Amino acid sequence: MKSSRLVSLLLLLQTRGPLTAARLAGELEVSVRTVYRDVEALQAAGVPLYGDAGHRGGYRLLAGYRHRLAELYAREAEALVLAGLPVAADELGLGPHFADAQLKLRAALPAPLREHVDRLRARFHIDAPGWYAESTEAPFLHEVADAVRTGRVLEVRYRRWKEPTDVDRRLEPYGLVLKAGRWYLVAGPGPRTYRVDQILAVTVTDEEAEIPDDFDLVAHWRASQEDFHARLYRGEALVRISPRGATRLTGATARALAATGTPEPDGWTRATLPVESPQHAHDTFLGLGAEVEVLAPEGLRESIAATVRTLAERYA
Template sequence: MKSSRLISILLLLQTRGRMTAAQLADELEVSVRTVYRDVESLHAAGVPLYGDAGHSGGYQLLAGHRFSRLTDLYAGEAEALFLAGIPGAAAELGLGAHFVDAQLKLRASLPAPLRDHVDRLRSRFHIDAPGWYAENTEAPFLPGVAEAVRTSRVLAVRYRRWKEPTDVDRRLEPYGLVLKAGRWYLVAGPGPRTYRVDQILGLDVTDEEFDIPEDFSLPDWWAAHQIAFRARLHGGDALVLVSPDGAKRLTGEAARALADTGVPEPDGRIRATLPIESVAHAQHAFLALGADIEVLEPAELRDRLAETVSRLAARYGVTPPLPERTPPPRTP
């Protein structure tokens, strides 16, 4: 582990130049004290590494010194690089040819045995990111948006949103692009806010430049955005009884809530509290489970489901059975 970390320090300094002990510690997810000890080990090994004190100080390699052998790839690293690339996404961004060229160069740099191993591995794995039922959305302006992201240029867009007025003009500062479940999202200021790229109706990449806030991190912002989005979807709870077969069909937040709150009942069903976005949304979602779920609360949701079932029974000419009732005790 330590030897791998020492190599990582050298690679970071070789590619980024001067870095402080705190920056190295953050990058390697270790303590600053550990970085100090690693630097001492590198000094003892004769590595031409020196540090400067002060506000603008830090560690760096002797000018012009590079460790070419450090960039040799291990088998696992080569596998990860070839398998992590998504050619479809690169093509959508207008980088398909560059992606192919980069893979050819990487492949050519590998020794023959490792090159053959990677070729075999690539033939056995295929990445298909979108879900089974995802609609095939086209985003004709994606290459232009990607170019604006790369060059930090302001966008003037015509955008279609879900509420009135649906078609609006926006001035956007493109901070970054996110590919989620086969769909591209633009994170842009002011705000920032999220925009579906496939909903852009018109695009003009202006000559105006902008600066992304120094404290902005696209992965961190997206993770927080996802958490907030899920919280907004949780508009209430439903107390339900779910059959074992129904439990297997629950997914996402509902499946997690079942695991957290589920209590077995004598009849084999599971009593649980499931999050719902709204009564109307839950009505459609729970109907898909048919008789494998029974809603106990809220009363409005239970009544809506009962009404829908009655209407379906009437449409198909079936008289719904009366609910089971416990017979009254006999009088001696």
């Protein structure tokens, strides 16, 4: 919508300063000609927007001009409400500030939109952790978050899974990620990922962290997740699975079932599913009971059969 694009153009200039028509076109995903027309429309509406020519030129707003929050659209106000994570703010020590920001946002909205947002807040609740995930204490989260905000180097005592388990590390914090109720620190050198709840001691130094100019936290996290899943599933199993068993598959196995599944006359489905390891596959498929039959590899089939024979003798 043109009206929404005009607001976006204003906010870009307000938050980033002077921008060229080409840069604005790239940010808004429109043509440069469209940017010219939008600028003319804003100027005609009385917005103090002007352009400077030359190498350092670009469009800018008159100093002191601010776009009013009252001009937010309903969908934008909804997005601001639903994007807020009060639990995360509390864990980072920002709970009171988050509440103040919500109050200020609410006060700035026109009455009809304020009532709409209040109804929305009453009907949506975000509970990020999974059902079976135990809550993890991260006693040094505040210190780590402060180092991320101020760009200071951390000296930590960290507990890892392999020997020696407790190690000392000098970390340059690049960013924090909240994943399924657990905080992760992405830090150099590397960068590598560290569980914040596994930090045993921390010192925030006065040394300034050197973060690469081209580092993108979101892009890095997505790439690391893709790499993790690629390394996680190293094998495959050919199975037959019942309709009831199929409903109990999740994640990569459910996606593989949908992609490779072939219906059979008895209502079951034959499919090739990814597996992490022989032991994990054994435990997973055994947990599905009689709702699945492993056809290959033969070693996995034999290990499950051996366990079933042991169980049959035990419960005879």
